[in-house]
Amino acid sequence: MSTFPAFRPDHRKQPELEVVPARSGAEVLLSALVGQGVDTVFGIPGGANLPIYRHLPQFPIRHVLVRHEQGAAHMADGYARASGRVGVCIATSGPGALNLVTGLATAHFDSVPVVALTGQVASPTIGTDAFQESDVIGSCLSVTKHSYQLRDPGEIEEVVAEAFHVARTGRPGAVLIDIPKDVQQAHLGDDRPLRRIRRHAAPAPAPEQQIEAAAGYLSGARRLVILAGRGVAIAGAQEALLKLALKLDAPVGTTLLGTGVFPNPHPLGLGLVGFMGTGYCNRAVTDCDLLLMVGMRADDRVTCRLDGFAPRAEHIIHVNIDPAELGKTVAADCPIVGDARDVLERLAAQAEPGSRPEWREQVDDWRRQHPLRHPRNGRLQPQEVLRAYYARRRPADITVADVGLNQMWAATGWSGGESGLFLNSGGQGTMGFALPAAIGAQAAAPGSRVFAICGEGGLVMTVQELATAVEAGLPVKVLILNNRQLGMVRQFQDDFYGGVRSQVDHTVTPDFPTLAQAFGCYGEAVDELAEVGPALDRAIAHPGPAVLEFRIDPEAGIFPIVPLGGTLSEFVECPYP
Amino acid sequence: MPVPVSAPASSARLLLVRVEDRPGILQRVTNCVSRRGHQLLSCAVAAGPEEGELRLWLRVHTGMQPPEQAALQLRKLIDVVAVEDLTESGVREWTLGLFEFLAPFARELETELERWGAQVVERTPERLVAALGGPPASLDAARTELAGLGLGDFARGRPIALHPVVPQEA
Ligand SMILES: Cc1ncc(C[n+]2csc(CCOP(=O)(O)OP(=O)(O)O)c2C)c(N)n1
Ligand SMILES: [Mg+2]
Numbered sequence: 130m131s132t133f134p135a136f137r138p139d140h141r142k143q144p145e146l147e148v149v150p151a152r153s154g155a156e157v158l159l160s161a162l163v164g165q166g167v168d169t170v171f172g173i174p175g176g177a178n179l180p181i182y183r184h185l186p187q188f189p190i191r192h193v194l195v196r197h198e199q200g201a202a203h204m205a206d207g208y209a210r211a212s213g214r215v216g217v218c219i220a221t222s223g224p225g226a227l228n229l230v231t232g233l234a235t236a237h238f239d240s241v242p243v244v245a246l247t248g249q250v251a252s253p254t255i256g257t258d259a260f261q262e263s264d265v266i267g268s269c270l271s272v273t274k275h276s277y278q279l280r281d282p283g284e285i286e287e288v289v290a291e292a293f294h295v296a297r298t299g300r301p302g303a304v305l306i307d308i309p310k311d312v313q314q315a316h317l318g319d320d321r322p323l324r325r326i327r328r329h330a331a332p333a334p335a336p337e338q339q340i341e342a343a344a345g346y347l348s349g350a351r352r353l354v355i356l357a358g359r360g361v362a363i364a365g366a367q368e369a370l371l372k373l374a375l376k377l378d379a380p381v382g383t384t385l386l387g388t389g390v391f392p393n394p395h396p397l398g399l400g401l402v403g404f405m406g407t408g409y410c411n412r413a414v415t416d417c418d419l420l421l422m423v424g425m426r427a428d429d430r431v432t433c434r435l436d437g438f439a440p441r442a443e444h445i446i447h448v449n450i451d452p453a454e455l456g457k458t459v460a461a462d463c464p465i466v467g468d469a470r471d472v473l474e475r476l477a478a479q480a481e482p483g484s485r486p487e488w489r490e491q492v493d494d495w496r497r498q499h500p501l502r503h504p505r506n507g508r509l510q511p512q513e514v515l516r517a518y519y520a521r522r523r524p525a526d527i528t529v530a531d532v533g534l535n536q537m538w539a540a541t542g543w544s545g546g547e548s549g550l551f552l553n554s555g556g557q558g559t560m561g562f563a564l565p566a567a568i569g570a571q572a573a574a575p576g577s578r579v580f581a582i583c584g585e586g587g588l589v590m591t592v593q594e595l596a597t598a599v600e601a602g603l604p605v606k607v608l609i610l611n612n613r614q615l616g617m618v619r620q621f622q623d624d625f626y627g628g629v630r631s632q633v634d635h636t637v638t639p640d641f642p643t644l645a646q647a648f649g650c651y652g653e654a655v656d657e658l659a660e661v662g663p664a665l666d667r668a669i670a671h672p673g674p675a676v677l678e679f680r681i682d683p684e685a686g687i688f689p690i691v692p693l694g695g696t697l698s699e700f701v702e703c704p705y706p
Numbered sequence: 707m708p709v710p711v712s713a714p715a716s717s718a719r720l721l722l723v724r725v726e727d728r729p730g731i732l733q734r735v736t737n738c739v740s741r742r743g744h745q746l747l748s749c750a751v752a753a754g755p756e757e758g759e760l761r762l763w764l765r766v767h768t769g770m771q772p773p774e775q776a777a778l779q780l781r782k783l784i785d786v787v788a789v790e791d792l793t794e795s796g797v798r799e800w801t802l803g804l805f806e807f808l809a810p811f812a813r814e815l816e817t818e819l820e821r822w823g824a825q826v827v828e829r830t831p832e833r834l835v836a837a838l839g840g841p842p843a844s845l846d847a848a849r850t851e852l853a854g855l856g857l858g859d860f861a862r863g864r865p866i867a868l869h870p871v872v873p874q875e876a
Contacts, residue, residue, distance in 0.1 A: 266730065270737045275784040278729070295784055327726070329784055453778035457771075 154282035155180040155313040158246070159188045161289035167217050169572050170246075171195050171204040175221025176261060177248030180313035193572060193601045196593040198225050200565040202232020203591070205243045207569030210552045211527055211577070213365070215242045215296050216569060222248045223261030226307070227268060231559055233303040234272035238556025239386060240363060242301035244292050245273075251311040252280060265307055274302030282315040291327060299331040300451040301363065332450060335467035335475075343421075343463050344479035346444040350419035352488045353379040354439075356402055356431075357469075359386035359555070360424020360450060366470035367391070367548040370423070373477040378484045380492050382410040384425045388540045389528070389551030399492070400501075403431040403697070405537045408499025408689045411697040413492050414439055423448040424469035427459045428556075435459070437696020448472045499689065501541060504705035508682035509658055511538045511610045517661045518580070518608065519544040521669070527552065527570045527579045531563035531587035534616040537687040539582045561590030564607060568594055571603040578606070578669065585611040585638050585678075595648035598674040606668050607650075607676045609641055612683045620686045624701075625693050645676035654678040717773050718747065720799065722869055723762040723780055724755070724787040731785050735762060742779050743771045750864035759787060763866045790869050799865035803845040806858040807834045815855050822848050833858070 158181060162170070169191045174182040185192055195201040198220040205216030216236075220226050226247040236243040250259040266276050275295050277288050288306060296304040347353065355377075361370055367390050374381045374397050381391045382399035391398055399410035414420065420439045425431065426449070432438040438459060439445060447454075447461035448469060455464035465472055503512045515538055522528070522545030530536040530553040543551055552570065554562040567581035588609055598605050619633040645652025651671040655664045655678065668675035688703035725731050732751070739746045745767040752761050766776050777789045792799075805824065807815060809832050819826065824838035838848055842865055849860055 267733070270734060271741045274782075280729075300782075327784070451782070453775065453782060457775060 152317050153180060153184065153313065154279075154285055154308070154315045154317065155184045156187075157282065157285045157317055158289065158308065158313070159184055159190065161286045162190060162217065163188055165289065165293045166214065169193060169208060170217040170219055171201040171208070171569065172219030172246075173198055173201065173221065173225060175225050175248065177222035177250055177310050178219060178225075178246070178308075178313070179248075180310060181219065181246070181248070181308075191572070193568070193597060195565070195597050197591065198228030199232050199561065200568075200591055200594040200597065202229045202243065202245065203235065203559075203562050203565035204569030204572070204594075204597075205245070206232060206236040206239075206241050207529065207552060207566030208573040209236070209241050209243055209569075210566070211550060211570035211579075212573035213363075214573070215244055215293050217244050217246065219246045220248070221261065222250055222265070223263045225261075226265035227263050230268055230272060231557075233269055233305065235554045235557045235559040235562060237272050237274060237303040239359060239554065240301045241303070242296040243303045244296050245303065245305045247305065247307045248313070249278065249307045249309040252309045253311070255309065265305065269305050272303065273305050276305040276307065278307040279309065279312045282312050282317050285312070291329075295329050298329055331468065332452070332466045334471055335465045339463070339465050340472065340475045340479060343446045343465060344476050346419055346446060346463060347377055347379075347421065347476065348481035348483060350444070351485065352416060352418040352441075352491075353377060353421070353485065354399070354413050354417040354419070355379050355381045355421045355423065356384065356414070356425060357381060357387045357390050357423050358384040358425025359390075360448075360469045361387060361390040361473075362424075362550070364424065364468050364470035366424070366473050369470050369473035369477060371548070373473050373480065376477055376482050377480055378489065379421075380413055380489070382406065382414065384431055384555070385536075385540055385553065386555035387425060388543050388553070389549050392546055392548050393544050400543070401541050404433055404691050405541065405687050405689070406697075406700075407501060407541065408700055408702060409492060409495035411689070411691070411700055412495045412499070415441070415696070415698040416491075417442055419444050419446070421446045421448070422459075422461070423473060425449070426454050426457070429458070432458060432697075433691045434694060434696045437698060499702060502688065502703040502705065503685065504682070504703070506682065506705075509656060509661075509679060511535070511612075511679070511681045511685050512542055513658055514608070514610065514661050514679045514681065515539060515542040515582075516544075517665055518582075521665060522549065523578065524549050525574075525577045526550075527567070527574060527577050529553065529563045529567040529570060529579065529581045531581065531583040532558045532560045532617075533584045533587060534612070534620065534685070534687050535582055535584040535587070535610045537617070538610065541687070560584075560587035562587070564588060564591050564605070565594045565597075567605040567607075568598050568601070568603050571598075571605050572601070581605055581607045583607060583609050584616060585609055585613065585635060585641070586615050589639065592644070595645065595650055595674060595676070599649040602673070604671075604673050604675070606674070607645075609676065609678045610681050611638065611641070611678050612681050612685060613638055614683055616685070617687070620690075623686075624690065641676055641678035649673070651675035652678070654680060656680045717768055719766050719768060719773055719776060719791055719793045720865065720867065721764045721766060721777055721780070722790045722792050722867065723764060724789075725760050725762060725783075726785045726787060727758055727760045728785050731760065732762075734783055734785060735764070735780065738780055738783055739764065739766055739776060742775060744768050744776050748864040750866045752866065763864065765865065792867055792869065795870040797867040797870045799841055799867045800839060801842050801845060801865045802863045803838045803840075803848065804861045805836045805838065805849070805852055806860065807836075807856050808858045809833065812855040818852065818855060822852075824848070
């Protein structure tokens, strides 16, 4: 690593005496952010946001200087997922703003409250194809919950207040504020009329009759399954979920985004549902007579072929805070619009306690028939690495998964007793998410240990953010499951595209320990199972960011897996004993 | 009894959307419709009903998605105040047509226009323009009949409708 001594302020040329307006738009913006409780922002300065950066040092806001704006958006996302607060990222106009798009989409599709602030060319030049002009509002229309382009500095305070309110209220999402440079620089008079902030309310609590009806169905069910999604984490409903499950003696599966909301291993835990879910969870959903889905959307990765999703269910109760999610894919006869925690607590209060020994016995039978298996061929298996990792997990730890096989192995292997935070990009499946999101999570939760589990393909998409982690003193630990290929795509080609392996081999990958060291991180590579635990312990003990490369079996795959177009019950199991 | 939502036969809906009159609102609304896999067939815009609001009448082909999704997704937009699906409400749709006739004018033109109840809104030696309001189907019928009388350009607005009166409980 090369470091350059930072110029000390006294070495710098003193600025020319400049006339700074008493309160510029930029200052109003920054004080509005402070007013919203913002303590950390992630960003990169550039021509169109320099007035903001000119005043940033005056405000009690930590700025994490990222190396690519996509990283800033993922960091704001990780910060928000880890803290439940709104994450904030900043970019300049044009390429800076457009670099945020993937990160905003990732956050928005997973219902994460993020506010992005983009600089824009000065108002009079908007529409002239000015230098670094881009229509970021237009580009982000379908990946944000709402967006604003400020035209009048008098609006700044209320727009910021409204943007944060919109981002966090009801179903959370990404909000964009685009701020032309002249608005940042404008001087504000004192006689600004404060207009009202528009109402954007969370839905009212679900009506009592709906809760009563649902509680009645739950009490009467013989073969009951609960599926839980990220809405449970957003609402902080993990305890309520466990309480209801215990009261009803009901097995609980989770979606990919719901991973971590239910403790595992647990006698009632079914693990992951869906396309790459556990065999026993998918069989339980296929056979249940009542399905309660809470805080989840039921997308195609969960349901697989729709006519095979809970085909024997006499009732489906679907709880979501977003009314548009009810009936979008699965028609529930008992749809409930509401906050997961409120609904689960009320259901737990009303449902009759019950035990379902026959159903539990059946589910346990499936557990024995379809255990998660992996080959034992002398090569390092990803599941073995993750077992060692999860054995070290503490409840406050934060696990962030990237995308691909690594993500599915991490989700299916989720373990460690209590519920906890497992963050990943479920809606968009954005490779490169884990490292920056972990950095953001670490900034939000300095007392937690934060781990990013990555494939070698996804990591190199945002690997430059290791510099950010080192510079900002955010000691994330990166665990690379290196199979030297785009593993998930390779498995799809093997399983669903005639076995033609096309453009999936990484014949060249960086020497990761050296790469890590070049960025100033701890780095180590591991080939042997016996070395996995000790290496994890060394990385954990290292005070700064660390990278462990696990050189795993390149042929390792994810099992079970439902063939494309198949139903949940048609899952294919690991061919090896 | 739960039934998985199957791809419904595609259907056209008429939605009345009340929005705040903010910059970019039409772009947001049309983007929302198309992004959700529906096809926007037409859009009429008028002011009101409240100060600072607009009313939009969207005719939407709901394609492969459940038909109620179009209204549900629009309702999530922050600038949208309310969405009503008028499709099965029984309200009458109304639209305005402008008919242009170029000189020389047919002898029976004026009588025919009168018979249809059209109003002459512009008359010069070179051309005559008549306006006719009515349900879309009747404007189509007028267009067919008047075609034989030297009809030039024809422009028809997109349908609008007032939202239905909800009967008061006794
Ligand atoms: C940005 C992005 N590009 C492409 C994909 C498609 N994709 C999904 S998984 C995957 C392979 C990931 O490879 P790697 O990061 O090495 O993880 P592995 O599956 O090998 O564990 C690809 C290319 C994606 N999800 N995101
Ligand atoms: Mg790989």
